[in-house]
Amino acid sequence: MAVIINIDTIGKKEIGYLSFFEMLKDFPYEIKRIYYIHHAPEGMIRGFHAHKKLKQILFCPYGEIELVLDNGFCEEKILLDSPSKAIIINEPTWREIKWMTKDSVLCVAASDYYDEEDYIRNYKDFKEYINRSS
Numbered sequence: 001m002a003v004i005i006n007i008d009t010i011g012k013k014e015i016g017y018l019s020f021f022e023m024l025k026d027f028p029y030e031i032k033r034i035y036y037i038h039h040a041p042e043g044m045i046r047g048f049h050a051h052k053k054l055k056q057i058l059f060c061p062y063g064e065i066e067l068v069l070d071n072g073f074c075e076e077k078i079l080l081d082s083p084s085k086a087i088i089i090n091e092p093t094w095r096e097i098k099w100m101t102k103d104s105v106l107c108v109a110a111s112d113y114y115d116e117e118d119y120i121r122n123y124k125d126f127k128e129y130i131n132r133s134s
């Protein structure tokens with residue numbers, strides 16, 4: 001469902017680490033938007049939506065965030081617990097995103113500009129959308 005990738009990381013503990021990924025190579029889409037969610041309290045759950053067309057790469061450079069992903073057929077739980085771990089979502093996927101530790105940061109690079117029309121914010125509508133398009 002979601003593709004888990006390893007973000008290239010260089011460095012050592014004495015000087016710190018640098019992680020990087022490149023558009024069209026590691027993330028096979030053009031990046032038109034970057035956003036991040038920060039200063040959320042521990043236990044917070046956000047998301048509760050899917051996107052019709054948008055492709056995204058999600059990573060957590062600080063802290064620990066759990067993703068519960070559902071593509072309409074099966075559910076998958078992924079823990080973003082390393083700055084070198086990312087997931088690519090490239091199909092309509094219902095997501096629930098939980099802050100396992102306070103102040104964890106969720107970064108997202110997305111293939112398109114913000115468009116509320118691309119959101120499905122109701123789970124029943126999501127299931128209908130998936131059934132219609134499969």
Ligand code: TYD
Binds near residue numbers: 033035049
């Ligand atoms: P949303 O994508 O629903 O995030 P979450 O599921 O984590 O709550 O976005 C929250 C609000 O922010 C919503 O009102 C839409 C707005 N928003 C923008 O204006 N631009 C953006 O790029 C994003 C991602 C959200």
